[in-house]
Amino acid sequence: MAEQEMHEGGCHCGAVTYRAPVNLEAVMECNCSHCQAKGFILSFVPREQFELVSGEDNLTEYRFNTHKLAHLFCKTCGVQPFAYGTGPDGTEMAAVNVRTTTGVEPGDLKPQHVDGRNF
Numbered sequence: 001m002a003e004q005e006m007h008e009g010g011c012h013c014g015a016v017t018y019r020a021p022v023n024l025e026a027v028m029e030c031n032c033s034h035c036q037a038k039g040f041i042l043s044f045v046p047r048e049q050f051e052l053v054s055g056e057d058n059l060t061e062y063r064f065n066t067h068k069l070a071h072l073f074c075k076t077c078g079v080q081p082f083a084y085g086t087g088p089d090g091t092e093m094a095a096v097n098v099r100t101t102t103g104v105e106p107g108d109l110k111p112q113h114v115d116g117r118n119f
């Protein structure tokens with residue numbers, strides 16, 4: 001994998017901020033009930049490369065279905081910048097909501113569409 005540029009981002013009120021090597025060329029949109037409701041455009045990065053810079057105490061966790069993913073959102077502004085989970089091969093991952101990544105223009109992204117509704 002090519003070295004990825006580091007990106008910063010966070011929630012709306014600014015309490016929660018992160019740094020991560022987000023690959024904006026490899027983003028996905030999923031049509032499952034949860035992703036659709038929150039309008040996610042996601043990019044997956046290895047957990048050890050995801051750095052939560054601030055706001056750990058301001059995060060609230062939401063789990064549903066198999067409870068494998070920890071969806072973390074800001075308890076002040078309600079924005080969910082990322083989730084923690086485990087990939088199919090057991091790798092710890094962070095799913096970054098690139099709509100919360102600084103400088104990203106969502107209309108310029110070409111997300112791969114994932115049929116999560118039917119998983």
Ligand SMILES: [Zn+2]
Pocket residue numbers: 011012013014015016074075076077078079
């Ligand atoms: Zn916030």
